[in-house]
Amino acid sequence: APVEARRSYVFTERGVYRPGDTVHVKGTVRLPQGGRLAPVPKALVAAVLLDASHKEVSRQSVTTSDTGGFDLALGTDDRVGHRSLEVRDGDGVLASTSFLVAETETPRFLVDVENPHMEEGTFVAQVRARYPFGTALAEGSVHFSLRRSLPGRYFDENAEYTFSSKLDERARKQEIAFTQAGDGKLGEGGTFTVRIKVPKAAVTTALELEADVSDASERHVAGSGKTLAHVAKAYAGLELVKPWGTVGDPFAVRGLVADPTGKILADQETVLRLVRLRYHVTAQRAAHGSRTEWSAERVPEAGPGARCATRNGEPCMLVAKRPGEYLVVASHGGRDAGEVRVYFAPKSGEGTSVDDATTRPVEGRTMDLVADKPSYRAGDVAHVAIRAPFAQGRALVTLDQGAHVSHRTIELSGPLTVLDVPVDGTLAPWVNLTVTAFGRGADYRIGALRLRVRGEDTELAVAAKVSGERHAPGAKVPVRIEVRREGPEHAPAAHAEVTVAVVDEAVHRLGGDEDPSPAAWLHQGAPLAFAVSDSRDGLGAWLKQSHVAGDGSEGGEGDASPLEAPSSKRKDATVLYLPSLFTGADGTVSFDFPAPERLSEYRITATAIDLDGRAGATHHAVVVDKPLKMVPVVPRFLSLGDRAEVAVTVHNDADQDAPVQVKLGDAVVVRVVPKRGQELVRFPVTPAATGPMELRFRLETQAGAPIDRAEVSVPVTLPASLERPEISGTFQGTHTLQLDVPAYAAADPQGEITVQVGENLWPELGGAVDALLDYPHGCLEQTTSSTLPLLAAQIILPRTGTRHVDGAELEKMIEAGIARLSLMRTNDGGLAYWPGDASAHVYGTAYAFLALDRAARNKVPKAEPLRDAVAEFLKARLERGVDAPDTLAFMAASLASAGLLDPARLPALWEHRATMSAFGRAHLALALAGQDRGQAGDD
Known part of the structure; x- marks a missing residue:
């Protein structure tokens, strides 16, 4: 029966936080009523915070307001990693969001890849690095890499029309694969122009440039940009009136021609033709049954009705002579572009048989x-x-x-x-x-x-208007938010709830630059909830004969895992957070805030939701700046006894030279900073004690009037001194070891000596295991990387003296890791990279098998059936041999570690050893070591 399904949307003001920061959370709870999403007032919901291992960190109950909204503030502890926040109504999850807690440093500068485009077969783009307040970064190093792939769409306009082909996409990906990397130096204006000659491709491709820029202090910041490399000046597209027809009846197709920007070219001819598809199916015997593959052959149709021409989207008629599957191909100027698959059924009364070779094969019990x-x-x-x-x-x-x-x-x-x-x-x-x-x-x-x-009408058009784009620190910044309904009239959205956050742009980019549309989240659909149970499966288990005594046939195949729904002086990067503003009758709301002291670019984000569930968001940039300022250039840390150099870069954006003096403690440096220029001012420093070294820079006029100041804390530590006075030996009773303590350590009041004693290297492993256990993990690779050390920790921790967790807690954590891996299982038996993904990640599956095999041998509940299923997947993939040589070698090594590798697979891998990387050859060696080597091993 239908159920009442509440909907919710929840978000945070940014995507990344440092330990100790406050996370501002805003959400709304709605209920579908006809065509609107009505607020659910006074609803009690739970906000549950989870860590990367899906363990509950905290839980708060919150009651929605009269408009269905709620807001709360969450604290962050010292543990870093991904956090998930779920809004729950009882046991059901209404909405969720995620953020990262990390020991980040606010980026000193920003990097953008501007105007990527193609010029006569050459990719051209400009890498620009600038300080957040707008001044160009000088003397930076650039490392860049260009990657080519197939685009999702050529352009977004005319979405009803198809201008490309998805057929043979796998082969095309291999044909167009191309990467190239290089290095350079920033020039005038903080820019560097990238020019890369790109090999020709037969199809339109996407090119993405990633650029990493480092400054004098070795801080790195990255940026990226994309463009399309078009192979034609015009593309033919087509739209089917319906994607099936009847043999002998006219079949209507519309055609258009567009340029690479998506603009429709009027009065241009589109030629449409039928191409019959003939499928070839091959079956080969495999170790565990058979393997079936199919390919499609294109057979052009000829004669009346096989081709037609049209202009300006007018329909033209095609006629198929035989039943089966076809492609309708659109071309312009002799170049094929859009392709769409269509099925033609036999005419009524003329029989129902269709040649199997002309119908695409389906897998299993699907249609x-x-x-x-x-x-x-x-x-x-x-x-x-x-x-x-x-x-x-x-x-x-x-x-x-x-x-x-x-x-x-x-x-x-x-x-x-x-x-x-x-x-x-x-x-x-x-x-x-x-x-x-x-x-x-x-x-x-x-x-x-x-x-x-x-x-x-689910979207709201939101705009933020600010008086002036640049503001001095402390100046009042007036902001006006306008909210209107989408549509031809753009009616004001009265009484809409608006949430505003002002966040440092450099910090905002750390958490990802794109925010999801609130309307898309609120109005998203539900996934398919469908399951099939065939009672014959149980009957088959009774009829199955046992091949080996005691092989478990009496007890079934074990329980299946349940499928469940898946630094400068630190300042808060969020300078303003207003959770609940309401628009007036004119659809606007105004406020102001003082510009922060930190010179940077700030992003004003406004998210609006009205009483009917329409939603929208906008961003607006505000720059806080002044003509004269300085940026510290300091090392990340120092050791006691170092002789180092710290500096500040003084920027002058005025139109006249600026005589200034820079002070650090009692040291004074006098300089004249040229107009529209910058000057690097250096100071020698020698730390006198461990702990934070406070550096307080002051920028003044030569008369002593203050202009700017900057405070930086640099941690000072003792130099690492690892002593092993005796690394082996045996004794009984008491044994004395001589240790020479460095003079600088003995003189420092905070100096200390840590002594670790144990069997072999076990004491040093204790700290390493702690680090692995504390690391945040979430995807397939990370989940495996957390589960493997947990399994090893059962052996290592008792020998190290580490009391991180007890045995029961370890077992619980291991079972949670196996359960999370089970959520990543795909229909073909492999494991996806994230829970819910449909396709298996082959390399990650081979890696996860190592943890599953060890867990199964340790009798971890539910690990054995999952291990066996993954093993069958890896065996089948290895037998097909379609993966990269390095991946095949890793799969072989993983199976060999469990004694499950078929020796017949090794000769083929040995033949491809020349194409493997060092890692691939190492994995091949491990696979060989686990088998009777035979001729390949002897070679």
């Missing part, structure tokens, strides 16, 4: 569902073609949005049945359609499709 449009509006009727595998049968049709919406049964007849689905506004933004078809006997097939429904 194809094809919608007539990419999206729908309320009031439309979606037409969905069911490519039924049975000549006659019935089907159960269900709609769900995370909960059941409706179901019905229909009759299937012939190879193509068209299903009509009425669409209303309550199905926005999408509804999941599932069709389960039943043939004769107990055979069945399942198809699923997401029908996208465009909601009406």
Whole structure:
């Protein structure tokens, strides 16, 4: 039955925090009512903070306001790593967001990649480095790398039309693969121009440049930029009236021509033609059954109806002579561009047989569902073609949005049945359609499709207007927020709740530069909630014969893991946070704040949600600056006894020279800073004691009037002195060791000596294990990297004297790691990089197998069945041999470590050793060491 589904949106004012910072959280709880999302007032929800291992850190209960909103402030402890914040209603998770806690240093400068483009086969872009207050960074080093890939779309305009092809994408990725790196120096204005000759490609490609810039203090900041390398001056695109047809009947197709920017070119001819697809299927015997692969051959159609031409989006007609799958290909000026797959069914009364070679093979018990449009509006009727595998049968049709919406049964007849689905506004933004078809006997097939429904008026247009773009420290900054509804009238959004945050731009970039749209989060659909249970599976287990005595056939295959829904003086980077402002009848709200003392660029973020659930956000930059200022250039740390140099860079953005003096303690340096220039002023320092060394720089006129000041704390530590007076030997009773204490350590009141005694190197391993246990982990690689040391810690920690966690806590943490790995399992038996991803990450799966195998041998609950499934996946991938040689070698080494590697796989790997990196050859050596080497090992 339908259930009441609350929706929520929650966010923080930035993406990264330092330990001890305050995290400002804002959220809203809404309930769908018709076409709107109404506020849920006085609702009690829980805000649950989780660490990277999904362990609960804190929990707060919060009650929503009359407008459905809530806000709270969270503290951060000293532990670094990713944090997740979930808004829960009982046991259900309404919304979540994440942020990072890290010992970050506010970036001294910003890096942008500007105007990336192509010039006659050469990629050109300008790397610009600047201080946050706008002044160019001089004398920086640049390291850059360029990578080529296939683009998702050529351009966003005319989204209903297809201007590219997704067929043979894997082969094209290999053909266009290209990377190149280089180095350079920043020039005048803090810029460096990158020019890279790019090899020609047969298709349009995406080029991304990543640039890393370092300054005199070896601080590194990165930036990136993308562009497309077009292979044509115009592209032909096409749109199908519907993606299926009937043999012999006219089939309507529209065509357009666009330039590389997406602009439609009028009166340009688009030629559309039919290409028949013929599929070739090959099956090969494998160690554990068989392996099936298929490929598509293109067979051009000829004769009347196989080709037509059109202009300006007018439809033209194609006619297919035989049933099966085709491509409709659009071309302009002899160059092919857009391609769309279409299915032609036999005409009624002329038989229902379709040549298997002309239908795309499907895997398992699946079947194809094809919608007539990419999206729908309320009031439309979606037409969905069911490519039924049975000549006659019935089907159960269900709609769900995370909960059941409706179901019905229909009759299937012939190879193509068209299903009509009425669409209303309550199905926005999408509804999941599932069709389960039943043939004769107990055979069945399942198809699923997401029908996208465009909601009406879900966005708000938000704008922030500031009087003046540059402000002096302490000056009043007036801000006006305007909120309007999207649409032709742009009506003011009265009584909308607005949340405002002003954050240092340099810190904001550390947490990612792009924020998700609040409307997209609030109006997102639910994933498909569908499961199949076949009672014959249980019968098969009873009938299965045991191959080896005691192989476990009596007890089944074990429990499956449950699938669950997945420094300068420090100042707060958030200078203003206003959680709840409300617009007036004119859709505006105003406020002001004093410009902070820190010279930088600040991002004003305003997020608005109205009473009907419409939402939107905007950003606006404000620069706090003054003509004369200085930037410290200091080392990250010093050791007692060092003789070092610290400096400040004095910037003069005025139109006249500036005579100034810079002071550090009693030292004074007098300089004249040229107009629109800068001057580096150095001071020698020698730390006299351990602890923080406070450096207080002052910039003054030569008459002593203050201009600017900067305070920096540099940590001073004792030089590391590792002594091993005796690293081996045995004794009973008492044994005296002689240790010479360095004079500087003995004289320092904070000096100390740490003595570690243990078996071999166990004492030193204790600290290393602590570091591994404390490290934050979340993805497949990181989860494995946390679980492996936990398994080792069961052996190591008792020998080190470390009391980080007890045995029971270790077991609990290991089981949590195995459970998280189980959430990453994909349909083919591998492990995805993140929970919820559909495709397996092969290299990460081979790595995770090492942890799963050790956990299974240690009798960790639920580890063995997951280990066995992953082993089968790795064996199949290794037998196919389609992965990179280094990856194949790693898979072989992982399987060999568990004694599960088939020796027949080694000769092929040995033949590819010349193409492997040093790591690949090392893994191949490990695989060979675990087997009877045979001829390959003897060589």
